[in-house]
Amino acid sequence: MRALVRITAAGAVLALALSLAGLLAGEPAWSREEKAILRDLRLTRGPLAPDPSNRYAASEDAAELGGQLFFDRRFSSNGTVACATCHVPDRYFQDGLPLSKGVGTTGRRTMPIAGVASSPWFFWDGRKDSLWSQALGPLESPVEHGGDRAQYVLLLATHYRRDYERVFGAFPELFGVPPHASPGGTKEARAAWQRMTPGQQDAVNRVFANIGKAIAAYERRIQPRSARFDHYVDAVVAGDSVGANGILSRDERAGLRLFIGKGDCIRCHNGPLLTNNDFANVGTPVRSGLPADRGRMEGARQVMQDEFNCLSSYSDALPSQCGELRHIHVDARSLRQYKVPSLRNVADHAPYMHAGQLATLEAVVEHYNRAPASPTGESEIKPLGLSVKERKQLVLFLATLSAPLATEPVPGAVSLQ
Amino acid sequence: MKPALRHSLVAILALVALPACVGPGPEADASTTRISRAGLFEVSYTSTVTPVPKRALHSWTLQVHTRDGHPVTDARIRVEGGMPQHGHGLPTAPVVRAGPGDGLYVLEGMKFNMGGYWVVDLVITSPEGNDDVRFELNL
Numbered sequence: 001m002r003a004l005v006r007i008t009a010a011g012a013v014l015a016l017a018l019s020l021a022g023l024l025a026g027e028p029a030w031s032r033e034e035k036a037i038l039r040d041l042r043l044t045r046g047p048l049a050p051d052p053s054n055r056y057a058a059s060e061d062a063a064e065l066g067g068q069l070f071f072d073r074r075f076s077s078n079g080t081v082a083c084a085t086c087h088v089p090d091r092y093f094q095d096g097l098p099l100s101k102g103v104g105t106t107g108r109r110t111m112p113i114a115g116v117a118s119s120p121w122f123f124w125d126g127r128k129d130s131l132w133s134q135a136l137g138p139l140e141s142p143v144e145h146g147g148d149r150a151q152y153v154l155l156l157a158t159h160y161r162r163d164y165e166r167v168f169g170a171f172p173e174l175f176g177v178p179p180h181a182s183p184g185g186t187k188e189a190r191a192a193w194q195r196m197t198p199g200q201q202d203a204v205n206r207v208f209a210n211i212g213k214a215i216a217a218y219e220r221r222i223q224p225r226s227a228r229f230d231h232y233v234d235a236v237v238a239g240d241s242v243g244a245n246g247i248l249s250r251d252e253r254a255g256l257r258l259f260i261g262k263g264d265c266i267r268c269h270n271g272p273l274l275t276n277n278d279f280a281n282v283g284t285p286v287r288s289g290l291p292a293d294r295g296r297m298e299g300a301r302q303v304m305q306d307e308f309n310c311l312s313s314y315s316d317a318l319p320s321q322c323g324e325l326r327h328i329h330v331d332a333r334s335l336r337q338y339k340v341p342s343l344r345n346v347a348d349h350a351p352y353m354h355a356g357q358l359a360t361l362e363a364v365v366e367h368y369n370r371a372p373a374s375p376t377g378e379s380e381i382k383p384l385g386l387s388v389k390e391r392k393q394l395v396l397f398l399a400t401l402s403a404p405l406a407t408e409p410v411p412g413a414v415s416l417q
Numbered sequence: 418m419k420p421a422l423r424h425s426l427v428a429i430l431a432l433v434a435l436p437a438c439v440g441p442g443p444e445a446d447a448s449t450t451r452i453s454r455a456g457l458f459e460v461s462y463t464s465t466v467t468p469v470p471k472r473a474l475h476s477w478t479l480q481v482h483t484r485d486g487h488p489v490t491d492a493r494i495r496v497e498g499g500m501p502q503h504g505h506g507l508p509t510a511p512v513v514r515a516g517p518g519d520g521l522y523v524l525e526g527m528k529f530n531m532g533g534y535w536v537v538d539l540v541i542t543s544p545e546g547n548d549d550v551r552f553e554l555n556l
Contacts, residue, residue, distance in 0.1 A: 040471070040532060120474075267503060267531055271472050276530035278508050323474045327509040327526025380505065 001281055004111035027253065030236060037260050043226050043344075049118040052131045053310045054213045056167055057117075057220060065163045066218030067181040069211060074155055075139060077103055077146030083215065087112040087415040092345050092405060093222060094235045096406040098287070098356025104143030107290045109356040112406050115342055119277045120324040124338045124354040125299025126279060129325050130315070131219055132212035133308040139211070140182055140239070148182035148189045149208040156207060168210045172203035183307075205307070209314040224273070224344035227403035229256070229411040248400055255397025258390055262380075263368070265394075274343035274401065281337045283372045283379030287355040295377075296355075300330040335377030361398055364393045445534055445553035452484070453454055453548035458541060459484060460550045462524070471532055474509065477524040478516060483545055489519025492543035496524060498536050513539075532556045 030038065043311060048058075057064040070083040087093040093113045108124050116122070122134035131346035139152060156164055157171055165171060177200055181192035193201065228247055235244035236390040248256065267339045268280050279296040284292075297343045303325065308314050308323035319326070340355040352358045358367055370390060371381045386394065451462035459482045466475040481489040494513040499506035511526040529535055535554045541547065 037532065270531045276472055277507075280528045323526055324509075327474070327511060327528075329506075329508055329510045331506075333505070 019150050019379045025086055027250065031389075035140045035236065035261060037138075037266060037270075038233045038256075039237060040270060041229075041260075041272065041274060042237075043224060045171070048220055048223075050195055051117070051130060051216070051220075052321040053315040054216055055316040056133045056219055057132075057209075059167055059217055061163070062167045062214045063221060064169060065160060066214035066216065066217075068160070068163070070218055071100070072159075073158070075147065075152055078374070081145050083135070084135035086138075086144075087113055089173050089407065092348050096350065098351050100144065101156075102138065102141070103145035103146035106141070106142050107293065108144050108354055110352070111339075111341065112345065113219055113343060114222050114224045115273045116222075117216075118273065119210075119275075121277065121279075121299075123299065123337060125295050126303075127299035127302040128306065128308075128341055129303050129310050129322075130216070130308075132209065132216035133306065135212040135215040135219070136208060136308055140184060142186075148185040149204055150177055150189075150192070151179060151182035153177070153204050153207040154179060156211060164207075164210070164214075166205075167214065172207065173205065174175055174200075175298060176200060177204060205314060205328075209308055212308070221407060225344070225403040225406050227344070229397075229400040232400070233254075245409060249395045249396070252396050252400050254390075255393035256394070256400075258386065258394050259397055260398045262384065262390070263384055263394055265368075268340040275340045278340055279334065279337035280335065280380050281335070281374050281377050282368070282381050283305055283374040284338070284353045284355075285357050285372070286375045287357050290355060293378075295333055295357075296334040296339075297330065297377075300328055300334060304328065332382075334380060343398065343401055345402050345405070347402050360397045362391070365394050424431060447554060450456065452515050452523035453541065453550040455546075455548045457546045458482065458489060459540060460541070462520065462552060464527075469529065469554060469556060471529055474526060474528050477527055479513065479524055479539070480521040481520050481522065481541065481543075483555040488518075489541075489543050489545050490515075490519050492522070492541050492545075493541075494522060494524075494541040496552070497528075497538040497540065500531075500533060500535055502534060507537075529554070529556055 005032070011024060036340070038052055039307045056134075070087075073082045073085075085102060086095045086100045087110065094110045098109060100108060100110040112122065114251050117131055118403070120129065120327040122128040122131065123137065128134040128137060136149075140148055154174065154177065155175055161171055177196065180186075181196060181204070182191045182194050183201075184190070185193075197330045232247040232253075233243050235247060241381045245253070259269075263379065268276050268278065270276050279411055303309055306312070310325045311315050315322070347361060350360055350362070358364045366385070369384045371379060371383045371388045373379055439462040449463065450459065450470055452459055461480045462477045464475060464477050466473065467542070479494065481494075495540060496513060497506070507528070508530045509526045509528040510525055510542075511528075513522050513524045515521075516523045527537075533556060535556060537552045539548055539552075540549045
């Protein structure tokens with residue numbers, strides 16, 4: 001017994017001595033408040049956030065159909081563009097380009113989609129308020145898929161009728177629906193839409209919304225996995241400081257300390273996905289050649305008027321379940337605000353910012369360190385005063401957030417790369 | 418345990434416990450019942466989700482009484498607030514509607530998008546008078 005006490009005491013002394021050594025070497029132990037912050041950043045596995053606006057969100061059949069549509073290039077004006085053209089599975093569902101390229105070139109960077117199902121807002125400017133409604137935007141964008149809703153609904157009826165009906169019930173009568181029609185497409189498509197009856201328009205809109213709901217059911221399954229950072233926090237929370245220090249290097253730990261301290265990164269990049277799902281103006285420079293961009297100011301206006309928003313007749317939610325939209329906040333500060341992206345796998349997502357203005361993480365950290373004035377509106381960040389060494393440590397820490405994604409194979413789906 | 422070893426442990430513990438790393442920021446008076454600024458009302462809140470969550474929309478139930486204990490009915494209540502240290506307001510636009518009883522109100526659309534020190538100001542306009550009250554939270 002006495003021997004056991006001696007061993008235990010010796011172990012305690014050793015652990016304390018290690019902590020002291022760390023302290024003397026300039027690395028204090030995490031405080032109670034800091035540990036609480038670290039726990040808040042740790043990836044936790046649990047049920048996905050529900051989406052009351054999509055009653056098919058958890059349907060296996062819907063996800064299978066959505067996965068096939070995600071990779072199907074026929075859903076474009078020229079037969080060459082699918083969702084997976086920009087959201088490339090082998091590249092964390094993004095394309096590595098400054099600006100997305102569909103049938104044309106967009107004015108924005110492709111957003112990674114892992115874990116995005118838990119977000120209340122979609123696109124860099126939050127102009128959509130559900131994952132299913134988001135999926136409809138690029139389909140009709142003239143520079144992304146370039147097609148129109150009548151075309152897609154007819155394609156679905158031809159190639160996916162049985163799969164569709166297994167999820168959504170009987171296909172509506174499409175007799176008389178023109179091959180191309182949309183309320184927002186080309187002049188010809190708009191004219192064709194106007195010639196359709198209200199019943200035909202509603203039938204096409206309903207199937208079109210269901211295309212989005214199936215794609216969303218698939219995308220919801222694309223989730224980040226625990227990275228080295230999470231394993232480190234697990235060890236810290238368990239009180240295993242020796243084990244923890246074997247997971248992250250000294251510089252990575254210093255970077256983490258900067259991330260939650262001097263760097264003030266957690267002001268926006270908080271929670272398990274390292275985003276508060278909100279919008280911020282961080283003074284990102286203008287990318288030359290792009291039109292004026294008001295960011296969230298314009299996105300908020302659009303989502304409130306969106307024909308497929310949570311309060312629309314194509315949503316499955318009760319109005320009381322549309323709290324984010326009903327309590328949307330927009331004011332002068334919304335000008336040139338953009339969505340705070342998740343930092344999961346951020347080291348694999350270059351280039352950065354809403355139009356790929358910054359090529360590397362080093363450039364991003366330097367941007368935050370300098371905090372230049374915003375081209376329009378008011379930047380919310382202040383200079384950080386980080387040394388060269390601290391900037392390097394912050395970048396090293398960000399790489400500890402990388403891990404392979406959790407995705408389930410989709411039968412019949414083929415990578416486009 | 419030998420006294421020398423015990424003393425060493427105490428000394429090491431004292432050294433390790435000394436440094437406080439990141440400060441917790443201003444200490445919030447987290448009372449959920451407060452007297453309004455000019456002393457007209459006693460106001461309390463209860464969150465529908467406890468503890469008050471981060472990054473999730475939720476509601477509060479408010480109770481508004483005069484200082485002598487009478488419920489304040491027909492009040493109009495405007496919600497303001499934010500993080501004074503960071504110079505930003507609330508991320509949503511919460512609204513207050515009459516609740517299920519005299520002096521009760523429902524504050525809908527509340528959201529806090531990060532941990533730290535927050536304030537929520539309720540600006541009350543009522544037949545009993547106008548006043549405002551501040552709640553502080555440390556999330």
